[in-house]
Amino acid sequence: MKEIKKIACIGAGYVGGPTMSVIAQKNPGIQVTVVDLNQQRIDAWNDEDLSQLPIYEPGLDGVVGEARGRNLFFSTDVETAIDEADMIFISVNTPTKTYGKGKGQAADLKYIELCARQIARVAQGDKIIVEKSTLPVRTAAALKSILDDTGNGVNFAILSNPEFLAEGTAVADLHHPDRVLIGGEDEEAIQALVQIYAAWVPHERILTTNLWSSELSKLVANAFLAQRVSSINAISELCEVTGANVDEVSRAIGHDSRIGPKFLKASVGFGGSCFQKDILNLVYIARSYNLTAVADYWEQVIILNDHQKSRFAERIIQTMYNTVNGKKIVFLGWAFKKDTNDTRESAAIYVADHLLDEEAHLVVYDPKVSADQIYKDLDYLKTRSAEENRRLVTVVNDPYEALQEAHAATILTEWDEFKGYDWALIKKQMKKPSFVFDGRKLLDSASLRKLGFDYYAIGE
Ligand code: NAD
Numbered sequence: 001m002k003e004i005k006k007i008a009c010i011g012a013g014y015v016g017g018p019t020m021s022v023i024a025q026k027n028p029g030i031q032v033t034v035v036d037l038n039q040q041r042i043d044a045w046n047d048e049d050l051s052q053l054p055i056y057e058p059g060l061d062g063v064v065g066e067a068r069g070r071n072l073f074f075s076t077d078v079e080t081a082i083d084e085a086d087m088i089f090i091s092v093n094t095p096t097k098t099y100g101k102g103k104g105q106a107a108d109l110k111y112i113e114l115c116a117r118q119i120a121r122v123a124q125g126d127k128i129i130v131e132k133s134t135l136p137v138r139t140a141a142a143l144k145s146i147l148d149d150t151g152n153g154v155n156f157a158i159l160s161n162p163e164f165l166a167e168g169t170a171v172a173d174l175h176h177p178d179r180v181l182i183g184g185e186d187e188e189a190i191q192a193l194v195q196i197y198a199a200w201v202p203h204e205r206i207l208t209t210n211l212w213s214s215e216l217s218k219l220v221a222n223a224f225l226a227q228r229v230s231s232i233n234a235i236s237e238l239c240e241v242t243g244a245n246v247d248e249v250s251r252a253i254g255h256d257s258r259i260g261p262k263f264l265k266a267s268v269g270f271g272g273s274c275f276q277k278d279i280l281n282l283v284y285i286a287r288s289y290n291l292t293a294v295a296d297y298w299e300q301v302i303i304l305n306d307h308q309k310s311r312f313a314e315r316i317i318q319t320m321y322n323t324v325n326g327k328k329i330v331f332l333g334w335a336f337k338k339d340t341n342d343t344r345e346s347a348a349i350y351v352a353d354h355l356l357d358e359e360a361h362l363v364v365y366d367p368k369v370s371a372d373q374i375y376k377d378l379d380y381l382k383t384r385s386a387e388e389n390r391r392l393v394t395v396v397n398d399p400y401e402a403l404q405e406a407h408a409a410t411i412l413t414e415w416d417e418f419k420g421y422d423w424a425l426i427k428k429q430m431k432k433p434s435f436v437f438d439g440r441k442l443l444d445s446a447s448l449r450k451l452g453f454d455y456y457a458i459g460e
């Protein structure tokens with residue numbers, strides 16, 4: 001069997017960074033080099049102060065601290081890493097296309113293709129190429145064609161090895177994966193990758209399939225997870241008008257072992273860089289094969305999610321006497337979920353946009369997201385000018401300061417610290433009536449109401 005001595009990973013983002021750190025931690029005999037074009041990102045991965053890593057993930061500092069400099073390296077020298085590696089992971093971003101055919105739905109594969117062309121140009125010896133990025137089904141065929149047609153007579157084996165980690169729990173997910181999925185045709189290459197994971201993952205959790213099943217399974221896994229969230233969010237609206245409580249409904253149905261308890265937490269809407277992008281991609285693929293019923297079915301998961309975000313904003317406006325103009329509304333949380341600094345597609349962005357249309361004055365506090373990122377997210381929407389976003393939105397580092405004289409507090413991210421706040425003190429400092437809109441059903445409704453808050457939660 002082919003022995004892997006050196007690994008390169010192209011893309012030092014939320015997936016490449018943590019995944020390669022754990023592979024290096026568990027395989028001290030293999031040299032792992034993670035490369036990226038983004039110098040600032042690489043500098044942050046190399047920062048001596050482990051609290052400055054470019055992404056916030058509980059436990060990641062320990063893993064990087066153990067392996068970095070031993071057999072884990074971060075660099076911008078992409079060509080050397082490609083040249084030296086026996087196995088190359090491609091872990092670059094595959095965002096939704098913003099132009100041309102498939103705009104707003106298809107995955108943009110330009111970064112993937114650039115990687116393939118660069119590998120083809122640089123490689124002098126045989127290599128195993130591993131798709132770590134989430135890709136449309138049959139991308140491996142395109143990769144193979146690029147590599148074989150422009151290569152230097154070098155043999156490339158292509159594997160699909162999608163990543164299932166969730167942000168906020170990435171290290172735990174990588175250490176104890178439910179499964180590792182490897183798709184491919186070349187048995188020797190498959191076994192080389194199996195060996196790397198077998199350093200810490202039990203064999204029965206390493207699944208091998210053909211290439212297309214592996215590529216498609218990643219999109220399908222995310223679609224099923226997101227579908228559960230949209231399903232319970234649809235029910236949350238019904239709960240609000242009938243007197244049922246969505247947490248109780250979740251508990252009741254989740255006890256059915258055929259349904260199970262996970263991914264049944266109603267929310268202001270799912271966010272993150274994956275769910276929406278991957279479902280849109282699935283919808284696009286189905287449409288491209290003229291499978292209209294299939295495409296419409298999955299598209300509804302996104303439609304419901306958009307509805308959930310806007311109906312939360314609408315509920316705030318209606319409850320506050322149909323006007324939020326000039327009112328101070330505090331956003332607790334901006335990240336798309338707790339324990340991450342990632343804000344991509346966060347529901348908070350869209351709820352904020354809706355309230356800003358009504359000229360609310362927003363004050364945002366998130367324990368891990370910078371002011372710079374928050375303004376970037378709003379500017380990216382192009383709904384209003386950068387100056388106007390800065391005039392209407394204030395970002396603070398102290399939640400108590402934020403809540404002084406506020407008309408309403410809204411919970412957008414389920415950070416644990418929000419539960420521990422001194423809500424009695426906050427009640428004294430807010431304007432009366434004091435509204436709380438809990439988009440995560442995080443706080444204890446009975447005690448907030450007892451303190452005198454006008455408390456509204458999703459699904460209640
Ligand atoms: P990311 O944007 O955080 O990181 C991608 C990195 O690739 C960036 O730093 C970028 O500079 C770099 N890059 C792009 N083109 C490059 C090139 N030609 N050479 C060198 N570097 C290049 O993205 P991410 O969140 O890590 O996602 C990467 C892939 O993994 C995507 O396909 C995504 O769908 C998939 N995925 C993401 C998650 C997640 O939780 N974020 C989970 C599973 C799968």
Ligand code: UDX
Pocket residue numbers: 163164165166167168222225229262263264265266267268269270271272273274275336337338
């Ligand atoms: C997801 C998949 O879980 C992971 O397997 C894949 O590799 C990448 O995409 P991620 O987006 O990081 O991971 O986080 P996840 O925990 O799935 O949450 C996604 C969104 O759904 C978040 O906004 C979260 O708040 C929301 N969510 C999740 C709910 O609203 N309710 C739930 O019950 C679960």
